[in-house]
Amino acid sequence: MKLGKYSIGVGDRFTLQGKAQLSAIMKANKKGLNITPVWNKSNREHNYVGTSPDDTRKEADEAVKALNYEGIYFVDADHINMDTVSKYVETSDFFTLDVASFIGKETSKEHVESFVESCKKYIGQLQIPGIEYPINITKKLLQEIAGKFLVASQQASEIYAYLKKEKGEGYFITEVSMDEVESPQTPVELLFILKMLADKGVPAQTIAPKFTGRFNKGVDYSGDLEQFAKEFEEDILVIDFAVKEFGLPDDLKLSIHSGSDKFSIYPIMSEIIAKHDKGLHVKTAGTTWLEEVIGLAVAGGDGLTIAKKIYKNSYIRREELCAPYADVVDIDPADLPSVEEVNGWSSDKFANTLRHIPDHPDYNPNFRQLIHVAYSVAAQMGDEYTDLLIKHADLIGSFVEENIYERHLKKLFSIWL
């Protein structure tokens, strides 16, 4: 199974925006691109919202049918592990094997030494084509990398083996993710992680490392843009080398998690993938739920009322809601408007504060991040929330589509669109 050169992870918390998302992708594809839609939803999201993997499959199939989309598409079991994978087997054909929690787990000395031995020919000055300076590979560096990543790669191979047995080889896309950790993986670490995956027979087609800088939820990238560009380009060159050297699938590409709204790095990635003629997968699912809240606010009346209620509950439960996202939110509570203040806002004021237009005078990234992590607040409202999504479906759908097309695809594929 091939994912295609360019692919976008969409998907959404309440599984109602599939058509609007697909319509944005089809708009880009009409202009000559060929972006594969992937509906992804993590186990955590399913748990918070109370949906099942089957709902995501239904959302995707229905959108494809309704819009007569004829290309390939996938349903991604996002961030699954050995404990959670089984319930996704039937409905998913893309699996993101999350092995981040196994990074740094201790392995035996023999395993480390045998890995180092297998890398003997790389010790010294390793020249990766395209990277300006050779990388100095020492035995000590290899030992460190093995110590850090061998158990994680073993875990990936166990999940992969399970899926291969359940679904059959070649019937699903394999992604390996290591992004939900504190410290980024360097390009040289990525190189030997890929060797481990190849050694253990994991045919990864996408890999999600943790990059330098902060990928906060729903807001722009925060970090050193030059450093990011350097690392991103080196990762791409390392992947190219690893594919040839270790015999990994030739369509292996980077996957950017928490990839929505990272406007300042989109042109950088766009330029680098064009320069090297490489593909990319970007996961943007989280941004869509914010468009639902914006749409409700703009709808006014019952919509604006519930948008304000969502903020009120998010504000009260801030610490609890942010806790699971500690590495990916950066909220200054002093910059959050009070509930009282927000209750006095107009539709426009609410929408402009939340909508991701960075230079709009009302835009508040603190407000936006808080609502981003608060989808469980809406989930707990049950039908009260989803009924309004259905009532205002046209307006919300137009915002979802505009957000994906204008603010995401157009910037991500700025070279082509």
Ligand SMILES: [Zn+2]
């Ligand atoms: Zn992720």
